[in-house]
Amino acid sequence: MSFDIVVIGTSTGGLKALQIVLSSLPPDFPLPAVIVQHRGKISDDGLCEFLAEFCNMPISEPEDKEPILPGHAYLAPRDYHLLIQNGSFALSIDAPEAFARPSINALFETAADAFAERAIAVILTGANRDGVRGVSAIKARGGLTIVEDPATAACGELPAAVIERMNPDWIVPLHEIAPLLVKLIAVHNAGAPSPRSTTESAVQYGS
């Protein structure tokens, strides 16, 4: 079973956190990385250009019905919800969720529907609950869930709320998130046995 998409959600403090994560993902990162960063309705038009400075993959704000391509990062455009269906994006101007549009829940829940166990969800720093339901949906459908350690987070409220609610697969410091993603994807997508089982066999037969 391989992974086909990474979805990332963040709000307060996300700018810095995204810089760190995106700059550590290699240029040949094999999956699409779709990001919701809570943002103002008008003020932050330059956000995508800013993140492009740090991102080794091409990064853009998708248009409605644009296909989701591997090796590409996408940033949810301001004042729309970014949804996922089949292999493309769909936009919505439905009401904000937890005052947020784009909302992390909208992205994650539709990603869970479309990708089920092939989705990896990452929650970074944030100040409100938008994202809790979404990560739970990813987990319920068998996807992998990674949360930034609240201790490293600029704002630990969202990570802590997620951890309390749904017991993510991984809780890691910010700087380890990108390396973890790369490793997990390399292992699962290559169909190679995981390092742990190799060690176990070594213990079984080697000693």
Add this chain to the structure above:
Amino acid sequence: MTTAAALANNIQDIEIDLLLEGVYRAHGFDFREYSRASIKRRVLELMRAERAETVSAFQHKLLHNAASLERFLLGVSVHATSMFRDPSFYLTFRRRVVPLLRTYPTVQIWVAGCSTGEEVYSLAILLQEENLYQKCRVYATDISQAVLRKAREGIFPLASMREYTANYHRAGGLHEFSDYYTAQYDSVIFSPGLRSNLVFSEHNLATDGSFNEFQVILCRNVMIYFNKELQARVHNLLYDSLSMFGVFGLGNKESLKFTPRAQQYEHLDGGDKLYRKVA
């Protein structure tokens, strides 16, 4: 647990298919080709609001209860939008489209999928400030009688006025935004003068045909709710309803790319989705 969740999701998807089919067959409103991700979220939200336990139970209400159906239609037609949303769109409209409109003796404008009317009133204000309003007729259409009723009233929350005022000024507004409305408790009502050349009527983009020829058609952030096939059909409908050299406007994250009429429009300057029919 994964399997159980997947199974439950499968059943729910089937139920949604059946609900949309039922609404179409019983009432003629065709949501079957709406973009699945967004209509699903909307159906589930409205289902919870109706206190239905399952999508099937919700379907039962929609088929047997007229008030339920009306709430459903209203629910899928109402979007959370703002007056002068994407102010630069209106600025470009003033600068690039208004001069074109001055050359016509009369201007027919279609706001397709007008929802609660924010865009319609924004346009009316802009046309009035540009001294064009008298020769314009704006047809604002949507699928739901309930949403059209709201749009006709021209009543919006007072709490929204701060944002709308900022948008208005960014959009090149020439006066004070408050000149256009009077406050009443926690609402505002827009001046009747703005409504004189507005016609609100029912029209269903998914099922109805062309009904007039227009010099301007705005369909902003409406087709995002349609799947690609329906979008293609609606693009054809809108193209057929637009005069040669007429102007077509989309939402700022929509695109003509990969739509059937893409080659027949030229993009007006600027980052906004304003196009002119040239072929």
